[in-house]
Amino acid sequence: MAETIAPIANDLAVKSRSVRRTIVEMAHRAHCGHVGSALSTVDILSVLYHSFLRIDPTQPQWADRDRFILSKGHGCTALYATLAQRGFFPVAELETFLRDGTLFAGHPSARHVPGVELSTGSLGHGINVGIGMALAGKRGEKNYRTVVLVSDGECDEGSTWEAALTAGFWKLNKLIVIVDYNKIQSFGRVADIMELEPFAAKWTTFNWHVQEINGHDHAEIARALSKATEETQRPSVIIAHTIKGKGVSFMEDTVDWHYWPPSDDQKAKAFSELCD
């Protein structure tokens, strides 16, 4: 197992750094925020798109594809950069991000971006729609998996817990939810605003298979996804402990980088930390 994961992880480290550079570049060029929220998801997306999801960039609507929903739509630059890296569209197209007439909005639109399954931006929608997808697969005896990446902040939403109750009861074993648990929500620390702990216990009591991992360790992410697919009775939640702004020292673990766009100097400093 370790033998196969090590080279992938090494390759993913390169890919993840590249995505992080693209994220900082996009935010700098478009003068926009949500950089920290995007950076915390990069390693998860890298593992998903390069070693887990059964997808075909030349056929984004392939009927039997695995489904991925970025429920925390504000972290979309990470998704755009990963989709481009995976071949859904040229990376150069991301230069249009937030420009008038672009395909790439500040929250992802399935109407515009190939590979985006669900338009998100309002929190607390992704798992619910993912349940519908997983249910259609289950009733149609399909093998595709549905993966939903949510933020910790959106676990404040009632709809998230309606979904948790439902998926557990309906035994949607091909549904995998990953929580990007970076411990910072919009206006402060999760522990100060709306504490989620005991978080794992909540999902367990809702009849989910629960794993807690380091959300920046590619091998750990891959192992957790693999283990989730072995479930035959329960949906899986992977609580990924992450660091907001991961990869850029001065952006890490701060509320500020939910909002600020990087200046020229900050972009240069970030790039110096993200070089291969």
Next chain:
Amino acid sequence: MRTTFVKTLEAIAAKDQNIMLLTGDLGFTVLENFRDTYPKQYLNAGVAEQNMIGVAAGLALCGKRVFVYSIIPFVTFRCLEQIRNDLCYHRLPVCIVGVGAGYSYGHQGATHHAMEDISIMRSLSGMTVVCPGDPVETECAVRTIATHDGPCYLRLGKAGEPRLHTSVPDFHLGKAILMQEGTEATLIATSTMLETAVKVTKILAEKGMLIRLLSMPTVKPIDTDAIRAAAIDTPFLVTLEEHSPIGGLGSAVAEVLSVHDIRTRHLLISGPSMFTDTIGSTAFLRRQAGLDEESVREKILHFKK
């Protein structure tokens, strides 16, 4: 209407396995046969309407045609943003079936009344709003919606509404149905007020006032041609709905008159934009709101002067 709805859906579901029915844990004595006959096409999503709409969206994104059933406020207001983002923005073939138009839930109180729903659903981009006036229109509407691409809102009464059409009308989404020809006014009615409109039309005819009666089962898109023709052919228009005056059928007709610069007189008859202050039956609440036959007739005769 709800019985007709489910009977019609059962017939469609028998032939189309992509049809699905979701309920927010309501439908006692109504949905059991569907549940037992088509278990793979049925789901009770529990008392969790926001989740139910999201689930419907996910199913529709995977090729299903979904009907989502509950009492109007619960399946519209409670989960409005899910309807807007998940259904409308994605242009999904999901029909929201709301039971309890206007004061249909009478004694059950203001939480169950639906006097703002047409307005709110009509304002959503891409949403088709269908308000059948009797069981015949309900059956036509369900059959049509089952092949319609895009989100729909189907506003039903409750139970026991009489058949007002003697034959199956030529039913199309976005088209009015001519129920009686007349020259002295045009009465346009929708949803639960069609029965009252038919009675008022008959009473006025007995008094020698022949009015054109249009049933308007689709409030969005509204039948602009029928409104224009009525404005040309008859001296004034009357709209009748069991709804607030804000944003319903009357508003839709007024918008057509304004946008298309159609000159005529228009009497908007509706309920008030306020919660009911008194508790009572559907008939009682309609009388309080001025939506009984006598009140409607008097308003029309007064406006004619």
